[in-house]
Amino acid sequence: ILVFASCLSGFGLYSLVHKARKHRHSMVYHLKNAITKDEFSIVFQPKIRLSDSMPVGVEALVRWDSHALGVVRPDVFIEVAEKYGLIRKITHRVIDLSMAQMQATLDAKPDFTLSINLSIQDLTDLSLLPFILAKAKQYKIQHEQLVFEITERSAGDSVSLSDIVKQYTEAGISISLDDFGTGYSNLAWLGHLDASEIKVDKSFTQSIGTDSINQTMLDAIFSLLQRLNVVRVFEGVETQEQADYILQYCPQAIVQGWLYAKPMPIDQLQSYLSQTTNGLGR
Ligand code: C2E
Ligand code: MG
Ligand code: MG
Ligand code: MG
Numbered sequence: 001i002l003v004f005a006s007c008l009s010g011f012g013l014y015s016l017v018h019k020a021r022k023h024r025h026s027m028v029y030h031l032k033n034a035i036t037k038d039e040f041s042i043v044f045q046p047k048i049r050l051s052d053s054m055p056v057g058v059e060a061l062v063r064w065d066s067h068a069l070g071v072v073r074p075d076v077f078i079e080v081a082e083k084y085g086l087i088r089k090i091t092h093r094v095i096d097l098s099m100a101q102m103q104a105t106l107d108a109k110p111d112f113t114l115s116i117n118l119s120i121q122d123l124t125d126l127s128l129l130p131f132i133l134a135k136a137k138q139y140k141i142q143h144e145q146l147v148f149e150i151t152e153r154s155a156g157d158s159v160s161l162s163d164i165v166k167q168y169t170e171a172g173i174s175i176s177l178d179d180f181g182t183g184y185s186n187l188a189w190l191g192h193l194d195a196s197e198i199k200v201d202k203s204f205t206q207s208i209g210t211d212s213i214n215q216t217m218l219d220a221i222f223s224l225l226q227r228l229n230v231v232r233v234f235e236g237v238e239t240q241e242q243a244d245y246i247l248q249y250c251p252q253a254i255v256q257g258w259l260y261a262k263p264m265p266i267d268q269l270q271s272y273l274s275q276t277t278n279g280l281g282r
Pocket of ligand 1: 045061078179259
């Protein structure tokens with residue numbers, strides 16, 4: 001009976017692994033066709049200056065509504081795209097779509113910024129910066145209105161990235177270190193990369209007011225951030241308590257989160273902005 005049971009569970013595990021692999025392969029297959037089938041769209045989440053609650057920019061977030069698979073979350077398919085060499089095409093598509101949709105808003109508000117997420121593979125793609133500059137020209141967007149957020153999902157060489165980052169900042173484009181407080185060598189990054197912005201990960205924001213162990217880390221991060229000459233963004237702000245804490249320890253902070261606004265399509269964003277900038281907002 002024992003042998004029989006272990007055979008069965010062995011087979012169950014095998015079929016699970018097999019299923020997962022098959023699933024990933026079908027996702028790769030459908031991802032390859034997603035661009036030509038126009039299955040990607042962009043939503044924009046406002047970035048709010050905490051001291052006066054004014055929206056100062058947006059972050060573009062990609063959405064994939066696959067005809068074959070339904071809605072797939074970006075943190076799932078971006079990782080697959082990175083692994084199977086499909087990320088660059090997706091990034092180009094995201095840049096084109098989000099710049100085209102934000103063109104009018106950026107033109108009307110010269111201090112407003114558009115943030116776009118990149119993966120490390122994008123940053124080391126030497127054709128990306130020329131592509132970005134050409135798109136900025138096409139849509140008449142000032143370089144100073146563009147921010148690119150990079151997430152470190154795998155251990156990498158921060159020293160070799162610093163030259164690339166320099167090319168962006170010399171062109172007037174800002175680089176933001178996303179998901180700060182997670183990942184592999186954030187402190188090494190801070191030392192080497194000429195980033196203009198740091199985004200503290202939502203896991204830290206959301207540990208505010210809880211008795212989780214991250215409280216000590218949070219205090220340390222706040223005091224570290226206070227010494228750096230960068231724009232400080234806190235993502236994932238969901239409660240007033242979190243906002244009050246951030247305001248107390250980092251009065252210059254920019255915040256992003258469901259307490260203020262969820263990511264939304266461009267038409268909703270435009271009516272949101274016309275309300276908030278007329279003083280009708282929170
Ligand atoms: P991220 O860049 O750190 O984006 C923040 C994520 O937190 C977004 O999830 C956003 O919708 C979510 N969020 C915002 N406010 C709150 C809040 O108050 N509470 C909670 N719980 N969540 C909040 P989303 O859109 O699912 O994106 C997940 C990740 O996928 C992003 O994390 C980013 O790493 C990646 N991603 C999204 N779009 C792109 C893209 O166009 N290119 C690349 N390379 N990566 C992207
Ligand atoms: Mg981001
Ligand atoms: Mg983030
Ligand atoms: Mg994140």
